[in-house]
Amino acid sequence: xxxxxxxxxxxxxxxxxxxxxxxxxxxxxxxxxxxxxxxxxxxxxxxxxxxxxxxxxxxxxxxxxxxxxxxxxxxxxxxxxxxxxxxxxxxxxxxxxxxxxxxxxxxxxxxxxxxxxxxxxxxxxxxxxxxxxxxxxxxxxxxxxxxxxxxxxxxxxxxxxxxxxxxxxxxxxxxxxxxxxxxxxxxxxxxxxxxxxxxxxxxxxxxxxxxxxxxxxxxxxxxxxxxxxxxxxxxxxxxxxxxxxxxxxxxxxxxxxxxxxxxxxxxxxxxxxxxxxxxxxxxxxxxxxxxxxxxxxxxxxxxxxxxxxxxxxxxxxxxxxxxxx
Ligand SMILES: [Mn+2]
Numbered sequence: 357x358x359x360x361x362x363x364x365x366x367x368x369x370x371x372x373x374x375x376x377x378x379x380x381x382x383x384x385x386x387x388x389x390x391x392x393x394x395x396x397x398x399x400x401x402x403x404x405x406x407x408x409x410x411x412x413x414x415x416x417x418x419x420x421x422x423x424x425x426x427x428x429x430x431x432x433x434x435x436x437x438x439x440x441x442x443x444x445x446x447x448x449x450x451x452x453x454x455x456x457x458x459x460x461x462x463x464x465x466x467x468x469x470x471x472x473x474x475x476x477x478x479x480x481x482x483x484x485x486x487x488x489x490x491x492x493x494x495x496x497x498x499x500x501x502x503x504x505x506x507x508x509x510x511x512x513x514x515x516x517x518x519x520x521x522x523x524x525x526x527x528x529x530x531x532x533x534x535x536x537x538x539x540x541x542x543x544x545x546x547x548x549x550x551x552x553x554x555x556x557x558x559x560x561x562x563x564x565x566x567x568x569x570x571x572x573x574x575x576x577x578x579x580x581x582x583x584x585x586x587x588x589x590x591x592x593x594x595x596x597x598x599x600x601x602x603x604x605x606x607x608x609x610x611x612x613x614x615x616x617x618x619x620x621x622x623x624x625x626x627x628x629x630x631x632x633x634x635x636x637x638x639x640x641x642x643x644x645x646x647x648x649x650x651x652x653x654x655x656x657x658x659x660x661x662x663x664x665x666x667x668x669x670x671x672x673x674x675x676x677x678x679x680x681x
Pocket of ligand 1: 389390446471490491521
C-alpha cells in the first residue's frame with residue numbers, strides 16, 4: 357500500500373477513541389460521497405462499540421437507498437446532550453449543516469472531515485485535505501488509523517462514494533492512492549459492476565422522459581464552449597419525474613467535445629433555481645459558484661438562488677463564465 361498523502365491528525369483519532377456517543381452529519385442535499393462517508397464512518401465507529409446517530413436535514417432516500425444503512429439516516433435531531441462528539445463529513449462550510457447548524461456546533465469537540473477546495477473553517481478539530489478525491493478516501497484512512505476492521509458494508513459505502521465523487525475515476529482528483537484504496541475495497545469483496553449498476557443503471561421511465569425534455573433545452577454559447585441545459589417546473593409536471601431524478605444529467609452536455617463548461621439550471625419545489633456547474637480544463641467553476649454564494653470543486657460546483665427567473669440566472673451566469681474562460 358502507498359502511504360496516504362497525509363497522516364490522520366492525532367486529535368481526530370484521540371477524540372474518536374474517547375467518544376461513547378457520536379452524531380455524524382452530512383451536508384444538505386447530500387451526494388453519494390456525503391452519505392457513503394457518513395454511513396461508513398458510522399459503521400466503523402459502531403464496530404468499535406460506540407453509539408452513532410446519523411443526521412442529515414434533507415436527503416433523497418430513493419436515489420441512495422441502495423447504500424447500506426441509509427435507512428438509519430434521520431432528519432430529526434434529538435437532544436444533543438447525549439452526544440460527546442459531533443462529526444461533519446463532506447461539508448465545505450458550516451451552512452451546509454442545514455437549519456440545525458447552531459445546535460450541532462454546540463457539541464464539543466466538533467470534528468470536521470472534508471476535501472472541498474475553498475473549505476471555510478468551522479468546528480473544533482479540522483481535518484481538511486483539498487487534494488483528496490472524496491471524503492470517503494479519508495474515512496478509509498481514518499479506519500486504518502483507528503485499527504478498525506472495514507466491514508463489507510462499510511466497504512460498499514466507501515467504494516460507492518469514491519466512484520461517485522471521482523466520476524468513475526475520471527476526474528483530476530483521482531490519484532494513485534485513490535485507486536489503491538479502491539483496490540483494497542475490492543479485496544474486501546466489493547464488485548464494481550454491482551455498484552455501477554446501482555449507481556447509474558437506475559432510471560425510471562419518467563426519468564428518461566425528463567431527460568429527453570432537458571436535453572431538448574440544450575443551448576450552446578461562445579463557440580460551443582459553454583453548454584446550458586434546463587429543467588423547468590413544467591417539465592417535471594409533464595413527465596412525473598422527481599427533482600432528484602436529474603442526478604448525472606449534467607454529464608451529458610459536459611461530454612460534448614467542444615464544451616469547457618456545462619451548466620444545468622433546475623427549478624426546485626421551494627422556488628429556487630438550483631445550478632450545477634461542470635468544467636473540463638482551464639475554467640475553475642468553484643470561483644463562478646462562489647460569485648453566486650455557492651461553492652464546490654474546480655471541476656464541479658454549484659449554487660442556488662431565489663427570487664430570480666431561470667432566464668435571469670442564465671444570463672448572469674453566462675457573463676460570469678465567459679469572464680473566466
Ligand atoms: Mn465529496
